[in-house]
Amino acid sequence: MHAIEQALIFAINKYPKMPLVIAYSGGVDSQVLLYALAKLKHAKKTAHLIPQLMSVCHVNHGLSENAEQWQIFAKQQCLQVNLPITVCQIKVQAQPQQSLEALARDARYQALQSTSTEPSIIITGHHCDDQAETFLLALKRGSGLKGLSAMATEAQLGENLLIRPLLNISRKQVVEYANAHDLNWVEDESNKDTRFDRNFIRNDIMPLLTKRWPSVVNTINRSSEHCREGQQLLDELARDDLKACQHELDSLAVTELNKLSVARFNNLIRYFLALRQYLMPSTEQLIQLQQQLNANEDKNPAVKVGGYFFRRYKNALYLTADLDDISAWRVSIDLFKDSYGDEKTLVKLPDNLGELQFFSIHQAQCKGVDNKGLNSKESLLVLPTKTQKVTLRFSHDNPTCLPDYRHHSRSLKKVLQELNIPPWQRKRIPFLYYDDVFVAAIGYFVCQEYLFKGNEAGLKISHE
Numbered sequence: 350m351h352a353i354e355q356a357l358i359f360a361i362n363k364y365p366k367m368p369l370v371i372a373y374s375g376g377v378d379s380q381v382l383l384y385a386l387a388k389l390k391h392a393k394k395t396a397h398l399i400p401q402l403m404s405v406c407h408v409n410h411g412l413s414e415n416a417e418q419w420q421i422f423a424k425q426q427c428l429q430v431n432l433p434i435t436v437c438q439i440k441v442q443a444q445p446q447q448s449l450e451a452l453a454r455d456a457r458y459q460a461l462q463s464t465s466t467e468p469s470i471i472i473t474g475h476h477c478d479d480q481a482e483t484f485l486l487a488l489k490r491g492s493g494l495k496g497l498s499a500m501a502t503e504a505q506l507g508e509n510l511l512i513r514p515l516l517n518i519s520r521k522q523v524v525e526y527a528n529a530h531d532l533n534w535v536e537d538e539s540n541k542d543t544r545f546d547r548n549f550i551r552n553d554i555m556p557l558l559t560k561r562w563p564s565v566v567n568t569i570n571r572s573s574e575h576c577r578e579g580q581q582l583l584d585e586l587a588r589d590d591l592k593a594c595q596h597e598l599d600s601l602a603v604t605e606l607n608k609l610s611v612a613r614f615n616n617l618i619r620y621f622l623a624l625r626q627y628l629m630p631s632t633e634q635l636i637q638l639q640q641q642l643n644a645n646e647d648k649n650p651a652v653k654v655g656g657y658f659f660r661r662y663k664n665a666l667y668l669t670a671d672l673d674d675i676s677a678w679r680v681s682i683d684l685f686k687d688s689y690g691d692e693k694t695l696v697k698l699p700d701n702l703g704e705l706q707f708f709s710i711h712q713a714q715c716k717g718v719d720n721k722g723l724n725s726k727e728s729l730l731v732l733p734t735k736t737q738k739v740t741l742r743f744s745h746d747n748p749t750c751l752p753d754y755r756h757h758s759r760s761l762k763k764v765l766q767e768l769n770i771p772p773w774q775r776k777r778i779p780f781l782y783y784d785d786v787f788v789a790a791i792g793y794f795v796c797q798e799y800l801f802k803g804n805e806a807g808l809k810i811s812h813e
Contacts, residue, residue, distance in 0.1 A: 353518055353526055354385050358398050360502070360514035361470070367510065368402040368469040372461055373427075373434070375407070375419045375535040378474035380426070381523050382515070384532055386472075387430035405434040406464045406471075408457045410441055412539070419535050426533075435464045450545055458506060468508045475500055475513040478520040481569040482550050489546065495619075495629075498577035499570075519566065586613065587620030600667040603642050614639055621668070628655030642666065649772050662771040672773060673700040679742035684709055684808070685735050696741060702777060703813055705741070705791065710807040726812040728789060729801035730781075733808070737783045741791075745780050748787045752794035761787065768793060781810075 361369065371386060373379045383405065389395040390403055407423035409416050420436055427434035437460035441453045461471050480499050487496035504511045515523070527534065543549040558565045590613055594605040601621065606614060615635050622629060630638070634654050641650035641661060651660045653671070660667045678699050684707060694707040709732055733739050751758040759767070765775045770793070779791040789795040792812055801807045 351385075351526060352522065353381065353515065354389060354395075356514045356518060357382075357385055358389065358395070360512050361399055361401065361472075364470055364510065365400050368404070368465055368467065369399075370461060370464055370469050370471045370509075371403070371405045371432075372457075372471060372473045373405045373407050373423055374537075375422050375426070376537060377527050377532075377534040378476060378479075378515075378520075378523055380532050380534040381527050382472065382474035383426060383430060383432070384530060385526070387432055391431065401470070403432060404464065405432050406461050407434060407436050408460045409436060409438045410453055410456070411438065412441060412453065413537065415535075415538070422535055437461075437463065450547060458511075462507050462509055465509070468510070471506060471509050471511045473511070473513050474515055474523070476515045476518045476520055476523055477570050478551075478555070478566055480516050480573060481566045482547055482555070484569050484573050485550050485554065486546055494576045494580040494583065495623075497573060498580050499573045501577070516570075583616050584620060587617050590617045591621065596665045599669070600665045603661065603664045603666055606642060606666065611639065622654065622657075625668075627657055630654040638666075651773075660771065660773060663769070667771060669773065670701075672777065674776075675699045675702075676744045676776060679740055679744075682707060682739040682741060684733065684739060698779060700777070702779075705779065706811045706813060708809040708811070710809060726792065728791060728795055728810045730789060730795055730808045730810070731799050731801055732806040733783045740782045741779050742782065743776060743779065745787065750787055751797045752790075753797050753800050754794060761790075764794075765790070 369386075371379070371383055373383050386399070386403065390399045405423075405427050407420060409420050413419070423436070424434055439456045439460055441456050458471075483499040484497060487499060490496065500513055500516065502513055502516055539545070540548055541552065543552055555566075562568070590609060591601075594601045594609075594617065596602040601617075606617075609617065618635060618638065619629055634652060638652045638654075638659055641652055641659075644650045644661065646663075649660060649662055651658045656671050658669050658671060660669055680696060682694060682696060684694055696705045696707070698705065710729075745761055747760050747762050749758050750761050750764060752764055755764075765778075770778070778793060780787060781789040781791060783799070787796065788799045789810075791810060795801075
């Protein structure tokens with residue numbers, strides 16, 4: 350059995366119950382992948398080694414004038430090997446400060462994930478020459494160990510598993526296998542365009558390196574493996590540091606962070622972001638973040654990383670989204686548009702804050718209803734009269750209020766500080782008003798005057 354076929358069987362046998370999706374472009378690498386897997390699947394001697402359901406996905410990027418011909422070719426080849434194919438047509442548009450290669454790759458992986466309704470193995474034909482090119486690209490970008498680890502043999506891709514079983518197989522072996530089995534494949538003309546970094550490395554740099562050092566591909570791949578092992582050690586260290594520094598799910602304790610060396614601090618922040626699949630921070634952002642940890646107590650510094658912010662409040666460093674200014678948002682709520690309390694009223698909050706549901710409770714329904722059985726996302730209030738205007742807003746004029754848990758009145762700003770709500774969250778609390786009188790901070794408290802007593806009609810609010 351050929352080394353390519355052995356590598357495929359070894360990789361796939363680990364997951365016999367997961368459906369298999371072959372990433373197929375029509376180029377020589379994916380053509381060999383398709384042919385070898387179909388051969389193993391259909392041959393009597395090897396069919397039992399690949400029990401999975403097997404299908405093919407061809408992604409049409411529309412970037413080449415030949416894209417339609419490649420799509421036709423892909424369908425023909427799958428027909429010949431008796432495997433079902435799904436064609437995904439996508440549009441990739443150039444964006445500032447992002448390479449077209451990276452955008453096309455991300456769109457391709459999203460398309461591959463969409464072809465199966467259950468967690469699947471997505472298999473690609475990447476080989477060791479691709480791995481060496483990826484290493485050099487990472488080196489050019491100034492990547493650390495994670496980037497220099499290049500491509501992993503296995504990686505999670507959403508709910509799916511991405512595997513690259515041919516990373517120990519050379520391009521030469523792939524082409525020899527294709528020729529030995531009289532396979533046809535398409536040639537993407539863009540592969541010769543050295544304006545793309547990978548093509549420049551493949552066509553101009555690697556031939557020079559291999560001419561001088563014939564085994565350079567193998568040695569680069571060995572360095573990549575060393576980097577991967579080093580990254581695994583860093584991840585193990587980061588897991589230990591995270592246990593020591595975790596404050597809440599999306600926050601870290603500043604006191605514990607300050608005990609770390611610069612290198613361990615940087616490593617932990619990268620790991621913390623990687624767990625959430627966020628973009629990695631630059632060196633400058635990491636320096637700025639560590640400096641802001643010890644800003645004055647009355648300051649609440651924020652450092653932007655990708656589309657997210659690290660924000661410090663008291664002794665914690667929080668990771669939040671890039672929040673919109675919603676201070677001008679307000680909405681009037683008509684609780685009596687239908688018969689009294691027959692239906693719930695829904696209000697969708699801005700900036701992904703969820704939805705509020707308002708339920709009117711008849712006086713006849715109030716027996717046995719009180720605030721004790723509520724969860725943290727529910728509130729019970731006195732029902733407004735039909736003449737009162739009910740509004741929701743995210744701004745206030747700092748009214749004096751008496752929350753349900755306090756014995757004395759205090760200004761709203763002081764109450765929110767007293768509840769240890771971070772400043773950015775205070776601006777995202779929906780405040781309920783009857784006419785222009787402050788009634789409740791939804792999710793936090795109800796003013797005592799408007800707290801449901803159980804002997805009148807009520808209003809139940811749920812935050813979904």
